[in-house]
Amino acid sequence: MTVRVRTAGTVHGVRAAPGHEPRGFPWLLLVTAAYLLVQLALVLPRLNLGWDESVYVSQVDPRIPAAYFSAPRSRGIGFLTAPVLAVTGSVPVLRAWLALLSAAALYGAFALWRPLIGPVRCALAAALFAGLWTTQLYGSQAMPNLWVGLAAVAAVACLQRAALGQRRAPAGVFLAVAVATLMRLSDGVWLALPLLAACLWHRPFRRPPLVAAVVGGLAAGALQWVVEAYVRWGGVLHRLDVSSATEGGMGLRWAGGALWRSLDGPLLCRPCTVPPPPLAATLWWLALPPLLIAACLTAPAYRRTATWLPVLCAVGLSVPYLFTLPYAAPRFLLPAYALAALPVAGLVTDIAVRARGRPGRGRRCLTLTVLCLLLGAHMGQQFAVFAHNLRGSEHTTRRYLLAAAQLRKGGLHEPCLVTGTQAPPIGYAARCASANLGGNNRSITLTALGERARREPVAVLVTEGSPAPSYARHWRPLTLPGTGLAAFVAPRTTP
Secondary structure, eight states: OOOOOOOOOEETTEEOOSSOOOSSOOHHHHHHHHHHHHIIIIITTTOOOOHHHHHHHHTTOTTSOOOOOOTTOOSHHHHHHHHHHTTOOOHHHHHHHHHHHHHHHHHHHHHTTHHHHOHHHHHHHHHHHHTSHHHHHHTTSSOSHHHHHHHHHHHHHHHHHHHTTOTTHHHHHHHHHHHHHHHOHHHHHHHHHHHHHHHHHSGGGOOHHHHHHHHHHHHHHHHHHHHHHHHHSSSHHHHHHHHHHHTTOOOSOOOHHHHHHTBTBOSOBSSOOSOOOOHHHHHHHHHHHHHHHHHHHHOOGGGSHHHHHHHHHHHHHHHHHHHTOSSBOGGGGHHHHHHHHHHHHHHHHHHHHHHHHSSOHHHHHHHHHHHHHHHHHHHHHHHHHHHHHHHHHHHHHHHHHHHHHHHHHTTOOSSOEEEETTHHHHHHHTTOEEEBSSGGGBOOOHHHHHHHHHHSOEEEEEETTOOOOGGGTTSEEEEETTTTEEEEEOGGGOO
16 A cells, blocks of 8 residues: 655644545445444344343333333433334344444544544554454444443544644544443543543643533433432432442452453353463453553654553543452453554554565565464454354344243233343343342332232243242243243233
């Protein structure tokens, strides 16, 4: 690729990337198209709604009663899914919609970095992030973590572009921080903190409009969560207490080991007692901190801020998952990975550029070959993990559909209620309400459950081979072959 170079421009100590954007091959568009193709060809035909997705989607689906919405959750994902669910309840249509949105967001977020790091580094960063198995698996799912990551990428870019004098960039900071906070309140806070620290510490960002944009975006994104805290939980502090209890008791602890063990799955490691994956499969994760340090130490002057600021925000977004939660999930660090891809892409590109400029054809070829082999091996390993976890998710969601179909055949028709094991996703698939008597999603009392059973069909789900709960000992047993579950149906639900 031929790149025309000019002197780097500087505004208030922040520099743009040297050279105009080349009119060559649109690498970022190619990355985006490949990412969209993976979603449409592999995820869309195979994956139904998962446990958390059923909770999020039921909040805005007019056809299904809303599942219990626990205190830690935020409702931002509903804004993305509501337009489709207002028209159809088709899961493939919903998946296609989210795949298109996530691909467009991937392109838009990383395209903002073109004037800061150049188009090649920008495309490579997008490829590194899109190539992760978690990014591929969650691109078309109704889950918040990917969207927080892309919003964080956009927020950091807009902050730097604002320092370059772009008038609309503060509005971009406001919007991106608001989106991240709306998707997941805690992540929005941990994104805003390093951004505010940069605004107070780094002179080019020490401008009232930028501070106002960060604070205003955080406030706008948190508004709905705060209002709901007073409406449902009697205040923000009480909702935070309930959130901590729901998460298993948040406090100062080291969770990095759990994140490492769950790096290749399971999708939820709670409690995280699985054996660690093979060391070779986790080398990229263990190498990430040294790579980020090397990127910060070797970045040229024009890209120095564009290197340390994403690292700072990635560290901030990692803090709650590394030091507070008692469990792990691979998707938790998606926002940190999205930001970390930028300095890593800069470091890799710099190594390749230096290799091309060195004398000696053999050394150049060796360096470039090693880089290509390492990147290819990483991408191949990530795709293999993606395929494995996609098969597991497909099996799980098909069990939900099978259980729902057998419940309907056994007499559950709307209005109806499902409680017990895996109640939210199976209830959603059966077009029933869901509720539980205990656990993190306790949302009904035994008295209320008995009253519901007298008015409408009610079933309790248990693990196959388990006895009926005491209140359902006289309910009709219903086998659910192929699901690993059994059901007990209240007497009035006999078909």
